[in-house]
Amino acid sequence: NAGVTQTPKFQVLKTGQSMTLQCAQDMNHEYMSWYRQDPGMGLRLIHYSVGAGITDQGEVPNGYNVSRSTTEDFPLRLLSAAPSQTSVYFCASSYSAGQSSYNSPLHFGNGTRLTVT
Amino acid sequence: AQKVTQAQTEISVVEKEDVTLDCVYETRDTTYYLFWYKQPPSGELVFLIRRNSFDEQNEISGRYSWNFQKSTSSFNFTITASQVVDSAVYFCALSVPTSGSARQLTFGSGTQLTVLP
Numbered sequence: 307n308a309g310v311t312q313t314p315k316f317q318v319l320k321t322g323q324s325m326t327l328q329c330a331q332d333m334n335h336e337y338m339s340w341y342r343q344d345p346g347m348g349l350r351l352i353h354y355s356v357g358a359g360i361t362d363q364g365e366v367p368n369g370y371n372v373s374r375s376t377t378e379d380f381p382l383r384l385l386s387a388a389p390s391q392t393s394v395y396f397c398a399s400s401y402s403a404g405q406s407s408y409n410s411p412l413h414f415g416n417g418t419r420l421t422v423t
Numbered sequence: 424a425q426k427v428t429q430a431q432t433e434i435s436v437v438e439k440e441d442v443t444l445d446c447v448y449e450t451r452d453t454t455y456y457l458f459w460y461k462q463p464p465s466g467e468l469v470f471l472i473r474r475n476s477f478d479e480q481n482e483i484s485g486r487y488s489w490n491f492q493k494s495t496s497s498f499n500f501t502i503t504a505s506q507v508v509d510s511a512v513y514f515c516a517l518s519v520p521t522s523g524s525a526r527q528l529t530f531g532s533g534t535q536l537t538v539l540p
């Protein structure tokens with residue numbers, strides 16, 4: 307009964323380094339997304355996917371890439387880390403996607419705390 | 424555009440006190456869903472409740488209750504007889520349907536609740 311699993315839990319990067327945050331869900335959810343959480347700003351959507359092979363940008367996509375090769379996995383790639391990307395990152399999924407998805411609650415992973423120095 | 428305001432950044436109460444967390448939202452959509460999530464000190468985000476725009480009945484679940492008032496665009500959350508384990512950041516969120524695949528979900532900035540023993 308894993309739900310949404312994120313790895314790693316903590317990561318420290320130097321400016322310019324790249325890395326991939328992993329996210330996997332075992333609930334057969336269509337919709338997956340990445341959020342970043344910054345103090346006083348709530349959660350902001352980075353990228354999302356409504357199914358395997360389909361991804362799109364959210365509110366703050368710059369500096370991040372995603373792919374969705376399977377229903378289960380939705381990795382987030384930081385191409386060249388910057389101090390402004392220091393944040394807590396959450397992966398979230400929900401059962402339905404598309405126009406009917408707005409009533410589905412999101413299931414969140416435990417988060418990844420990223421520090422870029 | 425959608426907006427969710429949680430004006431109370433931090434609230435501190437003594438155990439067994441009742442506490443109300445305010446949430447005010449803005450949307451032009453007549454159909455929408457409102458959510459509350461809890462983020463305890465361990466960091467994960469936990470779904471608490473979902474309410475659609477056509478259901479203004481208040482809801483009670485144990486010590487938790489929610490008051491939805493469309494006339495004031497508010498969806499407030501009350502904890503009765505608070506306990507130390509209620510200490511967390513609480514987020515209110517608004518979800519509206521979209522014409523495409525995107526999911527329009529807007530989070531408030533959160534309210535940090537501290538319950539003192």
